[in-house]
Amino acid sequence: MTKATLIREGTLGVLRIDNPPVNAISPEVTRDLDAALDVFEAAGDLEALVIECAGRTFVAGGDIASFSQPGFSAAPFNAVLRRIEDQDRPVAAALFGTVLGAGLELAMAAHIRVAHPATRLGLPEITLGLIPGSLGTQRLPRLAGLATAWRMISTGKPVDAQAALDAGIVDTLDDDPAGAARAAARAGASRPVRRTRDLTVPAGEDDTAVLAAAREEAAAKPHLPALTAAADCLAAAAEKPFDAGERVEADHFARLLHTPASRALRHIFFAERAAAKIPGLPPDLERREVRSLGIVGVGTMGAGIALTFARAGFPVTLIESDTEALERGRGHIRRTLETSVQRGRMTEDEAEAQLARMSGATDMGALSEADMVIEAVFEDMSLKLDVAAKLGEAMKPGAIIATNTSTLDVDRIAEATGRPGDVLGTHFFSPAHIMKLLEVVRGRLTEPEVLATVMSLARRIGKVPVVSGVCYGFIGNRMAEVYMRESEAMQLEGATPAQIDGVAEDPAWIGMAMGPSRMLDMAGVDVGARTVIEWVESGEGPQDPAYRALCRALFEAGRHGQKTGAGYYAYEGRRPVPSEETAGLAAELAEKHGVARREAIPGQEVFERLLYPMVNEAARILEEGIAYRPGDIDVVWTQGYGFPAWRGGPVFMADEIGLPEIVARLDHYAATLGNDRGYWDVAPLLRELARRDARLSDWRPQD
Numbered sequence: 001m002t003k004a005t006l007i008r009e010g011t012l013g014v015l016r017i018d019n020p021p022v023n024a025i026s027p028e029v030t031r032d033l034d035a036a037l038d039v040f041e042a043a044g045d046l047e048a049l050v051i052e053c054a055g056r057t058f059v060a061g062g063d064i065a066s067f068s069q070p071g072f073s074a075a076p077f078n079a080v081l082r083r084i085e086d087q088d089r090p091v092a093a094a095l096f097g098t099v100l101g102a103g104l105e106l107a108m109a110a111h112i113r114v115a116h117p118a119t120r121l122g123l124p125e126i127t128l129g130l131i132p133g134s135l136g137t138q139r140l141p142r143l144a145g146l147a148t149a150w151r152m153i154s155t156g157k158p159v160d161a162q163a164a165l166d167a168g169i170v171d172t173l174d175d176d177p178a179g180a181a182r183a184a185a186r187a188g189a190s191r192p193v194r195r196t197r198d199l200t201v202p203a204g205e206d207d208t209a210v211l212a213a214a215r216e217e218a219a220a221k222p223h224l225p226a227l228t229a230a231a232d233c234l235a236a237a238a239e240k241p242f243d244a245g246e247r248v249e250a251d252h253f254a255r256l257l258h259t260p261a262s263r264a265l266r267h268i269f270f271a272e273r274a275a276a277k278i279p280g281l282p283p284d285l286e287r288r289e290v291r292s293l294g295i296v297g298v299g300t301m302g303a304g305i306a307l308t309f310a311r312a313g314f315p316v317t318l319i320e321s322d323t324e325a326l327e328r329g330r331g332h333i334r335r336t337l338e339t340s341v342q343r344g345r346m347t348e349d350e351a352e353a354q355l356a357r358m359s360g361a362t363d364m365g366a367l368s369e370a371d372m373v374i375e376a377v378f379e380d381m382s383l384k385l386d387v388a389a390k391l392g393e394a395m396k397p398g399a400i401i402a403t404n405t406s407t408l409d410v411d412r413i414a415e416a417t418g419r420p421g422d423v424l425g426t427h428f429f430s431p432a433h434i435m436k437l438l439e440v441v442r443g444r445l446t447e448p449e450v451l452a453t454v455m456s457l458a459r460r461i462g463k464v465p466v467v468s469g470v471c472y473g474f475i476g477n478r479m480a481e482v483y484m485r486e487s488e489a490m491q492l493e494g495a496t497p498a499q500i501d502g503v504a505e506d507p508a509w510i511g512m513a514m515g516p517s518r519m520l521d522m523a524g525v526d527v528g529a530r531t532v533i534e535w536v537e538s539g540e541g542p543q544d545p546a547y548r549a550l551c552r553a554l555f556e557a558g559r560h561g562q563k564t565g566a567g568y569y570a571y572e573g574r575r576p577v578p579s580e581e582t583a584g585l586a587a588e589l590a591e592k593h594g595v596a597r598r599e600a601i602p603g604q605e606v607f608e609r610l611l612y613p614m615v616n617e618a619a620r621i622l623e624e625g626i627a628y629r630p631g632d633i634d635v636v637w638t639q640g641y642g643f644p645a646w647r648g649g650p651v652f653m654a655d656e657i658g659l660p661e662i663v664a665r666l667d668h669y670a671a672t673l674g675n676d677r678g679y680w681d682v683a684p685l686l687r688e689l690a691r692r693d694a695r696l697s698d699w700r701p702q703d
């Protein structure tokens with residue numbers, strides 16, 4: 001099928017792009033655009049051209065998969081844009097939907113832009129570690145000035161139609177952009193066309209300052225080379241002729257495509273999309289209808305989950321053990337909404353509407369009509385089993401029962417309902433109304449249609465879902481456990497929390513949003529310690545008295561983190577400062593458990609001991625079939641744990657380092673630190689892939 005065609009409407013040419021679902025620019029679209037321009041150029045009787053799109057949006061970007069094809073170049077599309085702009089007859093673009101990346105670049109090559117008022121326009125290439133490669137860096141500043149161009153290109157955030165009008169990016173807003181673009185194109189036929197390339201960048205008062213600030217921002221983030229490239233391109237737009245700017249952009253774009261950061265960010269982009277797919281499901285599998293929700297247990301998590309569903313428009317029934325607890329839960333929800341209003345994240349009406357969607361009860365009978373329920377009561381197996389049994393009885397046939405447990409056996413909970421096919425885990429991350437990750441835990445007997453339903457539902461409520469099998473900690477916390485283990489082991493050996501967090505957070509090493517000790521202080525040392533204690537006591541966790549001894553000792557000492565004003569760190573207000581007590585505790589524990597203290601632990605060792613055991617655990621998670629694909633693990637870590645997306649997640653990062661190196665270092669630590677507990681045993685899959693010098697990211701279960 002032709003993806004771009006020239007249609008005649010009397011004396012008007014209409015160039016219509018039709019490449020579902022979002023009219024992305026691909027090599028085929030480019031080829032067809034070129035052919036359609038041939039037709040227009042040959043038709044001397046046509047007085048103007050309108051560019052429009054079929055379907056639900058104007059061009060929403062480039063086909064990102066084609067960026068990785070050998071020989072990919074932006075040049076053919078750029079030549080099409082030049083051809084469009086070079087026309088002597090007016091060319092108008094009719095914009096609606098999401099006009100992003102190559103879409104906005106196409107629009108800016110037209111002479112006239114008309115947008116529907118609900119249009120969003122942006123250049124999101126930076127989120128893939130790139131700059132706009134089709135003259136976005138040269139045409140946008142000529143239309144909107146340097147400050148707006150830098151903001152849009154360096155953040156990747158789209159603007160709404162009104163802002164685009166105010167900035168000069170579009171010329172008119174109209175409820176009927178197709179009609180208005182036709183009228184504007186005809187009206188333009190009597191005037192000389194306005195080519196973006198011929199404009200000079202409008203002088204803003206603070207252009208020198210904008211460029212200096214751009215350079216400074218880029219210099220502060222050397223791990224994102226696209227920022228420096230974007231600053232160079234804007235400087236070129238301000239100081240050089242268009243053609244010279246074009247060469248600057250083209251050189252940077254071609255180079256950026258091969259940078260580790262861009263490859264990593266593109267990996268994450270595709271991994272997030274792949275994670276939503278469940279292997280082996282018939283494509284026509286029917287989903288169950290979910291129109292209403294019940295939440296049992298309106299504590300920290302239940303409240304956040306309720307907010308998430310109410311925001312997405314679902315009626316939510318809240319269930320608590322008594323009226324007092326119910327009121328407490330509602331109070332928590334109300335305060336969260338009030339804060340959102342104060343911070344300008346929603347209007348009062350929106351907050352009211354969300355509250356109005358929630359009703360409360362203290363009897364499970366109120367859930368008899370709900371299509372799905374999520375249980376978020378205390379993390380206590382006997383309580384969970386009791387609640388599960390009651391839900392199994394109270395809920396109508398076909399209703400889905402989900403548990404938010406973070407560590408307990410989802411299969412046992414499923415069994416207790418008496419209808420395990422309807423049951424799965426939904427492991428939300430705290431704060432549940434903000435964090436995007438959702439681990440969807442597939443039980444042994446979960447019906448495929450239940451899993452498929454919850455995966456679609458997750459998308460509807462704005463989450464990034466990843467399927468995990470049943471195991472302790474699922475994908476994310478299972479890997480976090482070995483990361484925390486080494487963080488604490490090194491503290492017993494003499495490292496400080498600040499040194500370890502420093503390595504974790506430094507972009508030159510990893511670049512985590514927060515290092516392990518700071519994260520536990522924020523989440524609550526008590527929460528972490530309780531989980532460890534129960535795991536060990538259950539007999540499943542390591543029967544090693546030194547295992548995460550520091551976390552357990554801090555808990556016993558009442559140092560529960562930020563909320564008690566002390567944890568791994570001491571706090572001056574919210575500012576963490578080194579704590580002598582923690583250092584003293586670590587030294588005492590080292591003595592008690594016979595751990596040798598060292599003067600200093602090199603940064604390289606801290607880095608390796610934080611990352612490599614996680615990679616090893618990731619390989620086990622894949623071997624055991626807990627995760628469907630390596631990319632799922634990277635999505636969990638980038639969306640749920642602050643692992644930098646520009647590293648592509650722990651698995652992708654491991655591949656960049658090279659598996660042979662990682663296996664060699666794991667073996668090295670087994671030999672030097674001792675391996676009585678098997679902590680340094682290398683997963684067979686990891687060893688095998690290292691032997692073949694293969695990438696873990698490329699591994700598939702059938703290999």
Ligand code: NAI
Nearest residue numbers: 297298299300301320321325376377378379404405406430
């Ligand atoms: P929480 O202690 O804040 O809330 C639990 C709520 O359940 C309380 O409001 C309590 O009154 C209510 N509850 C207890 N028994 C009940 C019953 N029989 N019927 C109705 N309500 C009852 O606990 P939190 O932190 O919200 O955790 C809930 C679940 O979510 C746990 O399974 C936990 O492991 C899991 N989780 C917690 C995370 C966190 O960061 N806090 C993260 C992810 C999962």
